[in-house]
Amino acid sequence: MSRFWFLTFLLFVLCSLAQLVLPWWSIVPICCGVAAWRGGNGGRAFLAGLLGAGLSxxxxxxxxxxxxxxxxxxxxxxxxxxxxxxxxxxxxxxxxVGLVGGLAALSGAWTRQAVAPHAEQPSATRF
Known part of the structure; x- marks a missing residue:
């Protein structure tokens, strides 16, 4: 299963379970935390949050x-x-709700990228 669909399914399940006992806004820390933990780039994290939280x-x-x-x-x-x-x-x-979840997942993915950025690619020309 690809990383995007795994993130979408994980967000769907966690948001669905959280909404049974917690208020509606509990999807925000869930989407932010899961996307910071497992999210890829910003666009895929936003779409996974949109689908996962929206469908839940x-x-x-x-x-x-x-x-x-x-x-x-x-x-x-x-x-x-x-x-x-x-x-x-x-x-x-x-x-x-999908937009709220998508924006929360986007901020989680961006937080992950800001805290632990990928190593810079070496340039082709070195002096």
């Missing part, structure tokens, strides 16, 4: 919406400027 929020929200919480989602979407559409609320909430 979006899949339960989708399941709840289709199994009886559609009326509650529609009422909440009425309070927000979403036109009362519960599906839009599910999509927007998953996208926002």
């Amino acid at each position: 929020w979006w899949l339960p929200a989708l399941w709840l919406h289709t199994h009886g919480a559609a009326r509650l989602a529609a009422r909440l979407a009425t309070l927000l400027p979403l036109g009362g559409n519960g599906w839009t609320l599910v999509f927007v909430s998953g996208l926002l």
